[in-house]
Amino acid sequence: MKTADAATIAGGVPGIDLMEAAGRAVADAARGMCPVPCTVAVVCGPGNNGGDGFVGARLLAEWGYPVRLMLLGSRAALRGDAAVAAKRWAGEAERFDAGTLKGCGLIVDALFGAGLTRDLDGEAKAAVERINASDCPVLAVDVPSGVDGDSGRVRGVAVKATKTVTFFRYKPGHLLLPGRMLCGERVLAQIGIPDAVLPEIGSRSFHNVPALWRAGYPEPSLESHKYTRGHALVAAGSEMAGAARLASRASLRAGAGVVTVAASTEMLPIFKAALEAVIVRAMDDLDDYAHLLEDKRRNALLVGPGAGLGADTRDRVRMALGAGRPVVLDADALTSFETQPRAMHQAIAASDRPVVMTPHEGEFRRLFRQIAEGSDSKLEKARAAAALSGAVIVLKGADTVVASPDRRAAIADNGTPWLATAGSGDVLAGIVTGLLAQNMPGFEAACAAVWLHGEAGSSIGPGLISEDLPDALPGVLKRLLS
Numbered sequence: 001m002k003t004a005d006a007a008t009i010a011g012g013v014p015g016i017d018l019m020e021a022a023g024r025a026v027a028d029a030a031r032g033m034c035p036v037p038c039t040v041a042v043v044c045g046p047g048n049n050g051g052d053g054f055v056g057a058r059l060l061a062e063w064g065y066p067v068r069l070m071l072l073g074s075r076a077a078l079r080g081d082a083a084v085a086a087k088r089w090a091g092e093a094e095r096f097d098a099g100t101l102k103g104c105g106l107i108v109d110a111l112f113g114a115g116l117t118r119d120l121d122g123e124a125k126a127a128v129e130r131i132n133a134s135d136c137p138v139l140a141v142d143v144p145s146g147v148d149g150d151s152g153r154v155r156g157v158a159v160k161a162t163k164t165v166t167f168f169r170y171k172p173g174h175l176l177l178p179g180r181m182l183c184g185e186r187v188l189a190q191i192g193i194p195d196a197v198l199p200e201i202g203s204r205s206f207h208n209v210p211a212l213w214r215a216g217y218p219e220p221s222l223e224s225h226k227y228t229r230g231h232a233l234v235a236a237g238s239e240m241a242g243a244a245r246l247a248s249r250a251s252l253r254a255g256a257g258v259v260t261v262a263a264s265t266e267m268l269p270i271f272k273a274a275l276e277a278v279i280v281r282a283m284d285d286l287d288d289y290a291h292l293l294e295d296k297r298r299n300a301l302l303v304g305p306g307a308g309l310g311a312d313t314r315d316r317v318r319m320a321l322g323a324g325r326p327v328v329l330d331a332d333a334l335t336s337f338e339t340q341p342r343a344m345h346q347a348i349a350a351s352d353r354p355v356v357m358t359p360h361e362g363e364f365r366r367l368f369r370q371i372a373e374g375s376d377s378k379l380e381k382a383r384a385a386a387a388l389s390g391a392v393i394v395l396k397g398a399d400t401v402v403a404s405p406d407r408r409a410a411i412a413d414n415g416t417p418w419l420a421t422a423g424s425g426d427v428l429a430g431i432v433t434g435l436l437a438q439n440m441p442g443f444e445a446a447c448a449a450v451w452l453h454g455e456a457g458s459s460i461g462p463g464l465i466s467e468d469l470p471d472a473l474p475g476v477l478k479r480l481l482s
């Protein structure tokens with residue numbers, strides 16, 4: 001944002017104009033929250049976030065709202081645009097103490113935004129605690145004060161907002177937990193920063209929404225037949241038939257033309273009975289898997305759901321990665337490398353096709369211990385793991401991050417807590433595999449799968465079980481593609 005602001009200002013827009021536009025967006029949001037004028041407490045900090053607060057306070061007062069402005073620090077200490085904004089505020093700047101929020105109908109939190117540099121303590125911490133203790137709705141300016149915009153982390157203590165107005169683009173902290181929860185409803189306001197500054201910023205972080213990957217989403221044409229739509233091979237092994245069934249069905253729903261599931265002979269009847277459109281093949285040993293890989297039409301491979309832990313699964317992972325095809329590694333395929341993650345990274349490095357890993361936090365910690373302990377930003381953790389392993393990393397959770405070895409990363413916010421249920425990850429892995437079978441590139445396929453999975457979950461909601469998810473995909477896809 002500093003680069004964006006500076007480039008805009010260098011392009012001829014005075015900084016105070018940006019602040020005026022930001023303050024207006026804040027005042028508009030406040031009016032939306034309290035259409036009938038109520039007393040608004042605007043709590044300002046010592047930097048430009050406070051400056052936005054001064055502008056918002058002035059406009060609300062002009063619109064007939066009784067406004068009380070409180071300032072952390074002294075008016076004389078304000079600098080730059082914030083000092084200009086403060087001069088335009090004709091009212092008082094009160095000290096913020098225990099009594100000052102009494103009788104207020106709305107609090108505007110303009111304490112700290114992008115300039116937060118350390119954990120809150122002392123007077124600032126007390127101010128945030130007082131705001132949180134009041135039972136007033138809170139409108140946060142840019143980010144709830146105390147939330148780190150880069151990571152979504154709480155720096156000591158943070159405001160719990162009802163609504164947050166931010167500017168130009170969302171920041172990672174608006175999408176990552178716990179920041180996202182502390183924002184309440186989010187509003188994105190444009191304040192005159194042109195999109196042309198984006199290349200200069202060079203950000204590789206994205207919000208996982210269809211605009212990011214829709215252009216590469218595979219759609220069949222009239223000339224397509226089932227093999228041109230790709231053929232996914234799911235290596236099920238001999239355990240947990242349900243996991244591989246869910247993944248296979250999800251691959252088909254995601255558009256793979258054909259799905260083969262390979263399982264031990266004793267498991268075949270279970271698969272045959274449960275999956276009509278899926279081809280079922282016996283795989284009792286590694287030779288059987290090698291034989292299945294000989295058919296090059298099987299062009300995307302999934303190893304993990306129901307694979308079982310141990311040497312056999314490790315060998316199958318190595319064979320898949322050596323087969324010159326996109327590979328998805330999930331569940332047991334990941335955990336089987338817990339004690340030898342380097343061996344997995346080496347096998348990935350030898351593959352020239354996309355590899356996607358779909359760990360949850362626990363699996364991630366086992367495979368990337370140093371990275372997991374070394375950073376508290378989920379975004380940077382996933383990014384570091386992608387760089388180290390050479391795979392696209394899907395670090396799952398309510399704020400799933402997809403990161404690519406080329407440093408692109410996307411954060412999803414469209415899931416639902418109802419997706420935290422057995423088998424949900426198997427479905428996700430199956431969707432990724434189905435999209436890779438249709439030649440979608442690795443990062444885009446992973447992002448699209450996460451988004452579709454989130455939408456499918458949200459479309460079902462309470463009572464969701466993983467079996468429902470593949471069957472919810474047609475509705476989601478219909479909306480997406482129309």
Ligand SMILES: NC(=O)C1=CN([C@@H]2O[C@H](COP(=O)(O)OP(=O)(O)OC[C@H]3O[C@@H](n4cnc5c(N)ncnc54)[C@H](O)[C@@H]3O)[C@@H](O)[C@H]2O)[C@@H](O)CC1
Nearest residue numbers: 005018019047048049112113114115116117118119120142
């Ligand atoms: N031209 C611009 O730069 C624009 C900036 N805007 C606003 O400006 C904000 C960023 O402004 P700033 O960079 O001045 O930063 P902030 O206003 O977020 O905070 C910086 C101030 O807080 C102090 N501070 C930081 N961490 C602290 C802590 N833990 N405890 C106590 N004090 C602490 C710093 O010493 C500094 O005085 C954005 O969030 C946005 O609201 C908008 O007005 C749009 C235009």
Ligand SMILES: [K+]
Nearest residue numbers: 112141143145
């Ligand atoms: K704030």
